[in-house]
Amino acid sequence: MSTLTRLATAAMMAAGLSLGAGATGALASSGDGPHLKQPNWSFNGLFGGYDEAQLRRGWEVYSGVCKSCHPLDYMHYRNLEQIGYTADEVKEIAASFDVPDGPDEWGEMYTRPATPMDPIAHPYENDAIAKLANGGVVPPNLSVMARARDGGADYIYSLLLGYADEVPEYVLEADPNFSLPPGKSFNHYFPGHAISMPQQLFEGILEYSDGSTPSAEQMALDVTSFLQWAAEPELEDRKALGRYTLLFLIVLTGLLYAYKREIWKDAH
Template sequence: MIRIISILVGLFFTVALAWSFGNGAYTAITEPAPVTAEHEFHKHPKEVHFASDGAFGKFDRQQLQRGFQVYKEVCSACHSLSHVAFRDLTALGYSDAEVKAIAKGFQVPGIDPNTGEAAMRPGMPTDYFPKPFANDIAARAANNNAVPPDLSLMTKARHDGGKYVYSLITGYQPQPAALLKEFPDAKTPPGLHYNPYFANLNLAMAPPLTSEGQVSYSDGTKSTVDQMAKDVASFLIWTAEPKLEKRKQTGWPVLGFLLFATVLGFLSYKNIWHDKKKQLHS
């Protein structure tokens, strides 16, 4: 009896699932979703090459340092890097003394040793990059009711992360006349900025990089908007995956070992079972 009930319950759920799938497919065909401005005018990230791309890609340390400089002088006013410690910057080629100097330039939450009360103090290499706002309410008040996201893992959280960051930074533009003609109600609201590389086309963040020379690179590289955007995108690729080079370096020997082990296993199989197969066929 229990077996029959189990079969009937399973059959019921199978029929219900099939009906739901069929009904959903029929609805999608007969009542297609309305075309929206986001669907029509949203763009995929631009094609751009980074030194870390590909199976043999490696980080360009000079570019990472330039990207960090862009983050420090432009992006850090609104965006945090809560998963990155100052001491991690040694991987970019900074010396211990330089890391200490960089950390000291940031104020981080601490405790006053005399009163025991919360206070701000200069950062140390062991500290993590501090948040630019005390809380989300303060962040919203300063950014048109939007909380700037943490950038530590941004390039892993978005499809084509590095390309997405680069495209977003360089993608600000006036709304196309064709968009307003086709979707009159899709006009960018006051306080927001049109960007076709953002999911809903409008975002609260103003263009962060607006002119050449906005950041003066210490290595003499010409700081065009395109160059700065590419550099900071490369830096954020590193913050999201600082072990990328090590992973690639480890991956190739592992693949080589697996290939060798596969060939060795196949040859062993042939050798061990060679006589057995002859006996079976004789």
């Protein structure tokens, strides 16, 4: 290997590593379960980015399915303009949610339709109610979930599609006493396998406004991409910076190599 290629490889590895950190990790599996599914995300790789049509479909899945249990803290309706909704569409979307407000002049709290400036409405009034409705577990905030779990997007995608009606053999082999507590569902990817969230995605539970076929896989792909964007809206800027850095390092490597040859040309 010549010095040039060696230097270039080192530069690319350095840039590649810093780009990879924080993106979806390629973590193999959670515990004894099968390997995480690793779909071909639009946002993977040096030139990856978000697909706005997909993010809007993902919002349709969140608001049509996940919203009834999970909050999206830190996000506001106006943020939806960043994925291609017009200001009027955002107004309309916001107005379809009720948010608590008050007190009014009589000292009473009341609800009103949300505006684009409001944070995305919480599904439950408080954690106690959320817990009561979900077998003792509060459905977690989803806005940073893609960064909060090992495996990131691959994990969320696998989890959503990872339900089984019966406890599989590999679990019973590892633990003959394993039994699913009442109210829990079996999931291949959830740590411990007993999850308080029942399976959510079934073919055809919603209609996409762009006419895409709402298969379970498509909905999982779209909603997970949406959650990745919610957790890391600045990903595209970060990748652009990474590409410039890489280009800079390659040019610098070439210059230094030429310079070295110039200095040493008489020594050989």
